[in-house]
Amino acid sequence: MDGASSETGRGAVPPSAPWLSAEHFCILDTDFNDGADFVRLRRLWEASPGTCISLHYIALCAAPKSSPPPELQALWPLPLPGHHELELNAGALRLTVIFRESPAALRRLKAVCDLILLKEPTLQTAALARLSRFGTAVQSTFQDTETNRALEASGFRLEPAATHIEGTYRVRSKRAKGWVPFSGERHAIVLGAGLAGSAAAASLSRRGWRVSVIEKRAAPALAASGNLTSVISPMLSKDDGVAARLSRASFLTLLQELHRISAGPSSLKWAPCGVLQMARSPKEELLLAETILSLAYPAAFARFLTREEACRHVEQEVPAGGVLFPQGGWVNPPSLCLARMQSAPILLQTGVSVSKLERKDGSWRVFDDSGRPLAEAPVLVLANAFESTRFAQAEHLHFKKVRGQVTHVPASHLPPLGCVLSRDGYLTPPLEGHYSLGATYDFGSEEESLTVECQNVNLARMPLLLEGTSVALDSLLGRVGFRTLTPDRLPVVGAMPDFEAQPAPPGALGTLPRQAGLFTLLGLGSRGVVWSALAGETLAALIEGEAPPLPSDLLEAMDPARFLARKRGLEAPRIPL
Ligand SMILES: Cc1cc2nc3c(=O)[nH]c(=O)nc-3n(C[C@H](O)[C@H](O)[C@H](O)COP(=O)(O)OP(=O)(O)OC[C@H]3O[C@@H](n4cnc5c(N)ncnc54)[C@H](O)[C@@H]3O)c2cc1C
Structure with missing residues (x-):
């Protein structure tokens, strides 16, 4: 493969713009590597877009081997398993970066590709066929009889090599399938x-x-979306199961959105001040430490802090160690x-x-x-x-409709707090003069007003979040909302x-x-x-x-x-x- 790339100087990039008569065009690159092919194709598309108004480039990356080209350095996601979406050229170019968690990454991909840049021999040709429509071209930079045989068995037809790219094969899918784009009144x-x-x-x-x-x-x-502040942090699980993967992808997408909104004029209120998720018991603290060790996340995403480290980070006495999500924080949902x-x-x-x-x-x-x-x-x-x-x-x-009450603690009642604390409840830094302390889970309750009992439940959490701290309020302060649970x-x-x-x-x-x-x-x-x-x-x-x-x-x-x-x-x- 490398030989073919250096010989032609083009890698797997086709010699002429393949999207010229398409409105939308999707490319799957099975090994993004240093992104050189992406950069060449981007330039080619910018110079000769033809009728193509949107280009989608799906890049499979073997993190941490893959490193972005300089033009993507600032936008490049942390090497976390899963899909990462980058918007380029004012949204006309979509780059999906997929750090391969497992061979299942290709099988689980949902897309209809027009061009597949096949960079390494593979027997996952059924997955490639599923990602193809009639006329999809598979272009490879190597010769491998096994791969070609598997492609043909999966419904592709081998075409003669394009003479100007040595060692490059072009295979066309026979299958007429794909997703139907929405065609009615939008x-x-x-x-x-x-x-x-x-x-x-x-x-x-x-x-x-x-x-x-x-x-x-x-x-x-x-x-429900009317709270003063809500916590933004992902879920963790040692097996990195479905809920954890979905919450991580959601968390990262939300951060992108919040940064994008903040870059323009807006009255968005939020702070990426970090979230410290403390363990509820010594046993859980050990589990969190093991989880972080085994998942090997980049420290910029999540890292374990002992209680002493957590106290230093928060600059307050906290009762337990736990996981710090440095990019997390709070947002005002309205x-x-x-x-x-x-x-x-x-x-x-x-x-x-x-x-x-x-x-x-x-x-x-x-x-x-x-x-x-x-x-x-x-x-x-x-x-x-x-x-x-x-x-x-x-x-x-x-x-299930589940009531929740958040208590608003006046800023004068608590020491300054630079990050969100969470542990069977949460405390966010103050907004509009109030910390948010919450939240209760009141199954079966339809009560729309604040109650003393629920306020007391929240106030009882205080020493579990900030050691030695207690708060007394002489009036009911806070907000009630109803969650919709599945x-x-x-x-x-x-x-x-x-x-x-x-x-x-x-x-x-x-x-x-x-x-x-x-x-x-x-x-x-x-x-x-x-x-x-x-x-x-x-x-x-x-x-x-x-x-x-x-x-x-x-x-x-x-x-x-x-x-x-x-x-x-x-x-x-x-x-x-
Ligand atoms: C106490 C509490 C604390 C929470 N803390 C957090 C947190 O820290 N972090 C976090 O991520 N999430 C948190 N959540 C969850 C989050 O706030 C909710 O999941 C979210 O607000 C739900 O949004 P929604 O748009 O689905 O519902 P809603 O905000 O309830 O919106 C539904 C809207 O539909 C309208 N509507 C209903 N019926 C009709 C109709 N027939 N016609 C027209 N309009 C209609 C309603 O008026 C309402 O405005 C918390 C929730 C609660 C209650």
């Missing part, structure tokens, strides 16, 4: 203007969709919702409650309780949390299943029929701030027919049909809690 109605609705609306709007958001309250973010709603032209109707949904002539119509039509569009996104199950179309989804604690993002359709024959989750044009961004539970940005991007990509920013197993873990699939005995992931 207009969506989004119900709810909390973190879920604002994320879905912003992600669709950024893709050029007309978006009408309908919110029953007087303004966005007055329900300011994030607002920034999203203002990031693109979005039509917002407030003070209007939707009572009925109807699909007619290829469009969704939504009505208020007097039967007055409010809006009509081919796509409808339910982002109205637990209230979504009031609609017949969603009544089979099951959520049985597996993961969000519900994607196309709504058709609950009435005849059961599909046993097979994969994807075989379940869906309700045309109906999508969900629901079930954000206790981590809605963290989930929301990636959930919005994933949903918009699914609606648009783009390659989603997640591997297939994580998409399935959020699929709204997963509960129905499990009930019907189809293959659907079971997520350990």
Whole structure:
């Protein structure tokens, strides 16, 4: 392979622009290495875009061997397993960097590629065929009979080598398949203007969709998304399971979004001040230390601190060691919702409650309780949390509505705090003169007002977060919100299943029929701030027919049909809690 690259000076880059007559073009590079091929193709595309308005380059990287070319240095993600999305050329060039966790990375990739740059012999040709459409070219920089045989067995046809690139083969897929991009009127109605609705609306709007958001309250973010501050940190698990991988991807996407918003004029309130997740017991402290050691994360993402190190870091006495997420912090959710709603032209109707949904002539119509039509569009996104199950179309989804009370502690009552502390509850640095201390989990309670009992539960957490600290308040201070929990604690993002359709024959989750044009961004539970940005991007990509920013197993873990699939005995992931 190296020989071929140096001989031609071109690596696997095709001699002329392969995208000239395409509107969207997707390239899979099976070994990004130093990114030289990417740089050449980027230059070629910038010089001769033809009709190609968007280029998607998917780079498989063997971290930490892969190092970015200088032009990507500033944007390059930390070498953490999973997908990382980079936006270049004002969004027209999308670079998906995938640090290969395992051979499954290719199998789990969801995309339809037009060109595959095959850099090393492989027998994973069935995976390549799945990523191809009719006419997809596989271009390799080496000669390997086994690989060519496997490609042909997977449905590709070998073409004569292009004479100007020595040692390069071109193989064309015979398969006529691929995803169908959205082709109707690009207009969506989004119900709810909390973190879920604002994320879905912003992600669709950024893709050029007309978006009408309908919110029953007087303004966005007055329900669960109305907290003063929320914690932004990922989950950890020793086996780096589905929930941990999804939360890491979500956390990183949220950070990108927060930095992007902060780079422009906005009233977003947040601070990447770090989150110290303390152990609840000596046994857990040991487990956290082992977990960090075995996962070998870069210290800029997560590192273990002993209690002494934690005290030095926080500059306060803390009761335990734990994991520091230096990029984590807090955000004021209403300011994030607002920034999203203002990031693109979005039509917002407030003070209007939707009572009925109807699909007619290829469009969704939504009505208020007097039967007055409010809006009509081919796509409808339910982002109205637990209230979504009031609609017949969603009544089979099951959520638990769980009350939570946060206590606001006046800044004068506590010593200065430079980072978020979390340990069976959390304490965030003050915003608008108040620390946020929370939050209770009050299963079965519908109480909308603050209660003394819950405030006392929160105040009792104080010494568990900051050693030797206690706080007494002579009035009720704080906020109540209701979480929307799913049985597996993961969000519900994607196309709504058709609950009435005849059961599909046993097979994969994807075989379940869906309700045309109906999508969900629901079930954000206790981590809605963290989930929301990636959930919005994933949903918009699914609606648009783009390659989603997640591997297939994580998409399935959020699929709204997963509960129905499990009930019907189809293959659907079971997520350990
Ligand atoms: C106490 C507490 C603490 C939390 N702490 C954190 C944290 O530290 N970190 C974190 O990541 N997450 C945290 N969360 C979770 C996070 O706040 C939620 O997951 C998130 O706000 C949910 O957003 P949502 O948009 O789904 O719901 P909501 O914000 O509730 O939005 C749903 C919207 O839909 C509207 N609506 C409902 N029905 C209709 C209708 N028929 N027509 C029109 N509009 C309708 C509602 O008025 C509402 O505005 C916390 C939650 C609580 C309650």
